[in-house]
Amino acid sequence: MVTINLAMAVLIAVLYAVGFFLLMQRSLMRVLIGVVVLGHGTNLLLQLVGGPPGRAPIVGSAPNDAFADPLPQALALTAVVITFALTTFLLALGYRSFVLVGHDEVQDDVEDARIARQQIQDDEP
Amino acid sequence: MSGLASESSALGTLLTLPVLLPMLGAALTVVGSRSAALQRIVGIVVLVAVAAIAAVLLVVADHSGPIVEDLGGWAAPIGIALVADRLSALLLLVSTLVTLAVLVYAIDQRITDYGRGTASTTFHPMYLMLCAGVSLAYLTGDLFTLFVAFELMLTASYVLITRRTSAKRIRAGMTYVIVSLMSSLLFLTAVALVYAATGTVNFAALAGRMELIPPGLRTILGLMLLVVFGIKAAIVPLHFWLPDSYPNAPGPVAALFAGLLTKVSFYALLRTQTLLFPREGPWTLMLVLAVLTMLVGALGALAQNDLNRLLSFLLVSHIGFMLFGLAVFDAASVSGAALYAAHHITVLATLFLVSGLITRRTGTVALDRMGGLLHEAPVLAVLFAIPALTLAGIPPTAGFVAKLGLLQAGAAAGPWPAVVAGVVILASLLTLYALVRVWVRVFWGGVKPPIPDDDPNDEVAVGTARSSVPMYAATAGLIAASLAIAVFAGPLSALTGRAGADLINREPYIAAVLGTSR
Numbered sequence: 129m130v131t132i133n134l135a136m137a138v139l140i141a142v143l144y145a146v147g148f149f150l151l152m153q154r155s156l157m158r159v160l161i162g163v164v165v166l167g168h169g170t171n172l173l174l175q176l177v178g179g180p181p182g183r184a185p186i187v188g189s190a191p192n193d194a195f196a197d198p199l200p201q202a203l204a205l206t207a208v209v210i211t212f213a214l215t216t217f218l219l220a221l222g223y224r225s226f227v228l229v230g231h232d233e234v235q236d237d238v239e240d241a242r243i244a245r246q247q248i249q250d251d252e253p
Numbered sequence: 254m255s256g257l258a259s260e261s262s263a264l265g266t267l268l269t270l271p272v273l274l275p276m277l278g279a280a281l282t283v284v285g286s287r288s289a290a291l292q293r294i295v296g297i298v299v300l301v302a303v304a305a306i307a308a309v310l311l312v313v314a315d316h317s318g319p320i321v322e323d324l325g326g327w328a329a330p331i332g333i334a335l336v337a338d339r340l341s342a343l344l345l346l347v348s349t350l351v352t353l354a355v356l357v358y359a360i361d362q363r364i365t366d367y368g369r370g371t372a373s374t375t376f377h378p379m380y381l382m383l384c385a386g387v388s389l390a391y392l393t394g395d396l397f398t399l400f401v402a403f404e405l406m407l408t409a410s411y412v413l414i415t416r417r418t419s420a421k422r423i424r425a426g427m428t429y430v431i432v433s434l435m436s437s438l439l440f441l442t443a444v445a446l447v448y449a450a451t452g453t454v455n456f457a458a459l460a461g462r463m464e465l466i467p468p469g470l471r472t473i474l475g476l477m478l479l480v481v482f483g484i485k486a487a488i489v490p491l492h493f494w495l496p497d498s499y500p501n502a503p504g505p506v507a508a509l510f511a512g513l514l515t516k517v518s519f520y521a522l523l524r525t526q527t528l529l530f531p532r533e534g535p536w537t538l539m540l541v542l543a544v545l546t547m548l549v550g551a552l553g554a555l556a557q558n559d560l561n562r563l564l565s566f567l568l569v570s571h572i573g574f575m576l577f578g579l580a581v582f583d584a585a586s587v588s589g590a591a592l593y594a595a596h597h598i599t600v601l602a603t604l605f606l607v608s609g610l611i612t613r614r615t616g617t618v619a620l621d622r623m624g625g626l627l628h629e630a631p632v633l634a635v636l637f638a639i640p641a642l643t644l645a646g647i648p649p650t651a652g653f654v655a656k657l658g659l660l661q662a663g664a665a666a667g668p669w670p671a672v673v674a675g676v677v678i679l680a681s682l683l684t685l686y687a688l689v690r691v692w693v694r695v696f697w698g699g700v701k702p703p704i705p706d707d708d709p710n711d712e713v714a715v716g717t718a719r720s721s722v723p724m725y726a727a728t729a730g731l732i733a734a735s736l737a738i739a740v741f742a743g744p745l746s747a748l749t750g751r752a753g754a755d756l757i758n759r760e761p762y763i764a765a766v767l768g769t770s771r
Contacts, residue, residue: 147438151431151435156427159431163434163438166435166438167438170438170441170442170445173442173445173446174441174444174445174448176445176449177445177446177448177449199448199454200445200448203397203444203445203448203454206397206401207441210401210404210408210437213408214408214411214434217408217411217412217430218430218434221415221423221426221427221430224415224423225423225424225427228419228420228423229420229423229424234424234427234428234431235424235427237428237493237496237497238421238424239497239500239559239562240496240497243556243557243558247556
């Protein structure tokens with residue numbers, strides 16, 4: 129039976145909660161920080177599921193059962209690169225929004241609000 | 254392990270090309286970004302080649318079972334396997350034909366360039382990377398590579414949707430990017446939990462190991478993947494981002510997204526649910542989601558005044574048709590869903606392309622500011638009418654053929670699926686009603702003058718009557734493809750029937766992937 133590190137599990141839970149809370153914010157910069165925090169939480173989760181730490185997994189350097197599981201590390205590495213690229217993209221998007229609109233707030237669906245207003249006007253005699 | 258690399262056949266190499274060729278093409282179009290002509294030739298040649306390869310893969314996979322290639326010579330489940338079975342090869346072929354037509358249209362609309370004939374460094378590379386991501390998503394045999402494929406596809410789509418932004422487009426782009434990012438991080442979490450529970454991410458190996466873990470845990474993993482792909486495939490109530498973002502993209506980009514992205518997600522949903530979480534009899538939750546998706550989409554479409562938003566809501570509605578096929582969960586219904594997906598890819602892309610042509614002429618997407626196009630542009634009326642009737646599923650179009658399979662499977666599966674089959678017919682009627690409203694407003698009535706281009710710097714030329722032959726030809730080509738689905742309905746539904754039987758049976762797929770390591 130493999131046990132997991134409780135401190136890590138709690139830390140990951142906190143990171144997920146903070147990340148999702150920030151994702152709900154209006155400002156794209158807060159959303160960006162939310163994505164980064166959530167990304168860290170996910171990568172830590174990937175490390176956690178790889179089981180207990182062990183020796184570097186190079187064939188012949190140690191007995192087979194002393195190795196750390198290399199696959200989650202490879203997955204986390206790929207995920208880190210992807211999160212990094214998307215973070216820079218979000219930064220560029222926020223900057224473009226600042227240049228074009230003057231702020232970086234994520235706004236509501238304009239056409240949807242217009243249709244809703246129109247329905248109310250239609251209902252009134 | 255050393256012997257495995259030499260065992261990989263020519264066919265296996267062919268299997269990697271739908272992913273590698275577009276990537277290579279993307280690199281070439283970056284290097285050759287000074288020449289617009291070179292970019293166009295590379296884009297078209299690559300997509301023609303991928304379509305040819307997909308056709309070969311489909312014929313071989315249908316004739317002699319799934320084709321498997323272990324990348325780098327590491328056998329599954331340790332290495333990454335690419336797998337082409339009937340379903341993935343069919344959808345790959347249809348998707349590539351659509352991307353090819355949309356590319357021709359986009360080139361002729363000149364959204365691929367900075368100005369007339371000046372090359373851009375973003376459009377062609379991103380377009381080809383998106384195609385590579387789509388191919389990888391169809392062909393991959395493991396869950397993590399599926400995540401990478403989605404990231405490849407979505408990152409390219411982020412660039413395409415926010416490219417040369419206006420204030421309106423950046424607002425829609427933000428919503429799209431944030432929602433997609435969140436679903437991607439959820440996907441990664443799901444991958445981590447699946448690995449924690451089973452110790453593998455290979456689909457075929459997972460199929461066996463999922464049966465060994467506790468049912469509660471299995472249900473949670475299945476629901477997580479449902480939420481992840483549900484956001485990406487725009488299943489109600491996770492659909493709200495789609496009608497907000499797609500209509501703000503330039504015509505061909507919207508056509509590409511509408512045709513492909515949601516269907517790739519549906520494919521991923523179909524693959525994971527049938528392979529990893531098999532069940533006996535209908536799936537009640539999915540039946541409910543299918544009904545919600547069909548009705549919310551169709552009723553939402555009726556409220557719209559923006560042509561592209563209306564089409565986006567119809568897109569959501571018809572995702573529900575495919576969900577119905579998955580919900581019934583037998584060979585016939587899954588086969589119907591596969592055929593419907595192939596039909597849906599072509600018809601939605603066509604409708605968005607036609608909408609682009611209409612917008613070009615009228616200068617607006619607002620339905621109440623158009624009128625009388627029937628006399629002005631009769632060709633456009635024909636180009637709109639055929640895909641519209643196809644989407645509504647009027648006999649003898651492809652939409653009817655695809656829907657008939659779903660209805661028969663649903664009616665045979667029990668009382669509740671039969672009721673939902675009734676909702677399918679209701680949603681089809683609502684679709685027809687929404688499209689007839691478009692027809693009346695756009696093509697009938699008094700002629701209204703085109704609205705002058707309010708943003709001449711925008712890449713999309715509007716309010717011009719100048720007809721452009723390749724744009725019409727690309728649209729007509731897609732309509733021909735859709736008609737071909739109707740003409741060859743017999744062989745095609747036989748093919749998807751075999752694909753559906755494979756999906757439910759699972760054995761051919763698992764044996765083909767894991768058999769190579771034995």
